[in-house]
Amino acid sequence: MQQETQIDSREPELRAALGGDQGAFEGLTEPYRRELQVHCYRMLGTLVEAEDMVQETFLRAWKSRRTYAGRAPFRAWLYRIATNACLDELAQRPRRGLPMSYFAPADPDQPPDPPLPDPIWLEPYPDAILPMARTDPAARYDQHETVRLAFLVALQELPPRQRAILLLRDVLGWSAAEVASLLDSTVSSVTSALYRARSTLSARYRGGDRPEQGVNLDDPIERRLLERYVEAWETADIDQLTLMLKQDATFPMPPAPAWYFGRTAIRAFISATILNGAARGRWKLLLTRANGLPAFGLYRKEEDRPVYTAFAIQVVTFESGLVADATTFGFPQLFRRFELPEEIPA
Numbered sequence: 056m057q058q059e060t061q062i063d064s065r066e067p068e069l070r071a072a073l074g075g076d077q078g079a080f081e082g083l084t085e086p087y088r089r090e091l092q093v094h095c096y097r098m099l100g101t102l103v104e105a106e107d108m109v110q111e112t113f114l115r116a117w118k119s120r121r122t123y124a125g126r127a128p129f130r131a132w133l134y135r136i137a138t139n140a141c142l143d144e145l146a147q148r149p150r151r152g153l154p155m156s157y158f159a160p161a162d163p164d165q166p167p168d169p170p171l172p173d174p175i176w177l178e179p180y181p182d183a184i185l186p187m188a189r190t191d192p193a194a195r196y197d198q199h200e201t202v203r204l205a206f207l208v209a210l211q212e213l214p215p216r217q218r219a220i221l222l223l224r225d226v227l228g229w230s231a232a233e234v235a236s237l238l239d240s241t242v243s244s245v246t247s248a249l250y251r252a253r254s255t256l257s258a259r260y261r262g263g264d265r266p267e268q269g270v271n272l273d274d275p276i277e278r279r280l281l282e283r284y285v286e287a288w289e290t291a292d293i294d295q296l297t298l299m300l301k302q303d304a305t306f307p308m309p310p311a312p313a314w315y316f317g318r319t320a321i322r323a324f325i326s327a328t329i330l331n332g333a334a335r336g337r338w339k340l341l342l343t344r345a346n347g348l349p350a351f352g353l354y355r356k357e358e359d360r361p362v363y364t365a366f367a368i369q370v371v372t373f374e375s376g377l378v379a380d381a382t383t384f385g386f387p388q389l390f391r392r393f394e395l396p397e398e399i400p401a
Contacts (some may be wrong), residue, residue, distance in 0.1 A: 069129070073120050080120065084113050086132060089186035091137050097201060098141040100151035100211050102175045102392060108144065127236070134227075135237045138219050145215040150157050151177050152211050153204070153382060154314040156305040162312035163323035168312050170385065175209055179384050181393045182344035193228035199347045201226050204370060204382060206297075209260035217252035222250055251342055275310040281342065281349060282378060283318040283376050288353075291334035297322045301377045308367075308383045339363045345370045352395040353383065361401040365390040 072080035088109055095112075096105035116123075123132055152175065161167060170296075180202055200206060201222075210218055216238070221228045224236065224245075235245045244380035286308050287296040300318045315321045330337070340351040350370045354363035365387035372380040390397055 073123060075134055076131070077117070077283055080117060083129065084116060084133065087133055091133060092184070093180070093186060093202065094134065095141055095208065095224065096180055097210060097226070098138070098218060099144065100207060102178045102180050102389065104144065106136065106272070108140050111140050111334065115140060119386070131233065131237065134223075138223070138237060142215050142219060144236070148387060149175055150211045151175055151204070152207055153177055154309055154312050155305065156208060156211070157313065158312050160316040160320065161324075163315060163320045163327065165273070167328075168385060170310040171312050172310060175291055178386060178389065179345040179350065179370050182347065183394065195225040198226060202346050202350065204346050204372070206260055206379075209256050210261055213252050213255055217248050217255070220245055220248045220255065221252040280373070284378070285340045285342075285351070288338050289336070291337065293322060293326055293330055296325070299378050301374060301379050302380055304382045306383070308385060310385055339399060341395060343368075345393070346374055352390060352393065354399055356401060362398045363393070365397045368393065392393045
């Protein structure tokens with residue numbers, strides 16, 4: 056773990072904060088909000104809960120400020136509180152995932168099952184609020200790779216304590232001794248748990264051998280790729296959309312449990328539902344970014360008003376110029392967190 060110098064060297068502010076100056080305390084903690092939030096997001100799999108957990112972390116830190124003795128960096132102390140707050144939360148609820156985590160592929164010839172409102176679904180994370188990645192040679196994973204949906208799905212398979220240990224060791228680059236201190240454990244226990252976590256993760260996450268593309272908008276070829284995708288949706292060009300899918304593409308739609316595997320099944324489902332009938336102009340897409348990948352705010356045309364309303368956030372994974380996955384998160388309440396309008400004029 057990189058040693059903290061910037062804030063711990065601000066002795067007057069630190070003394071004032073620990074002495075009860077709330078403004079000084081907020082000045083010390085606020086610079087860590089984004090990195091703590093993404094840490095909590097990796098732990099919990101949901102943006103909304105991650106935001107709540109950072110607030111809980113700061114509240115716990117404020118209440119226990121007099122226990123901070125300066126033996127560890129202030130940043131590490133906050134991570135200790137945040138990690139334990141997440142572990143407390145995870146002890147009370149099921150793990151999160153995507154439909155592929157729980158269900159077999161759906162039959163496109165059968166009506167899809169209704170949405171499940173249960174708190175079991177991953178949520179997308181806006182790139183705009185990702186912190187600047189800290190580079191640490193001890194980390195095994197790039198910090199932005201670890202917000203990719205494929206990584207998060209595999210991560211949620213780990214028991215919470217193993218999840219925390221893997222994130223602290225392999226994403227943040229902390230030493231085994233530092234992690235043991237944070238979790239009130241031993242180095243041998245941390246090492247053993249990390250070994251099990253790595254084994255599980257490697258069996259479920261393809262990692263660096265997967266040619267995922269983030270799409271560079273400065274590259275005219277890649278920019279045109281996104282434009283073609285948007286055109287296919289907005290003009291209801293099912294043939295064009297099908298041509299852009301990989302043969303083994305996936306199309307999950309949380310909170311619906313149904314997901315579709317393969318170009319043929321996805322085409323059949325979309326033709327019968329999303330783009331059925333006179334669908335040209337039914338959808339409008341606004342480009343954004345989520346989880347290190349291109350994403351879109353999907354808007355559906357209202358039948359009785361000349362507006363499009365927020366419908367879903369779709370995160371698209373490209374591989375070799377084709378769509379490998381289009382996860383469509385039907386959580387319109389997240390639009391404001393992506394700084395997307397809830398309505399746009401038709």
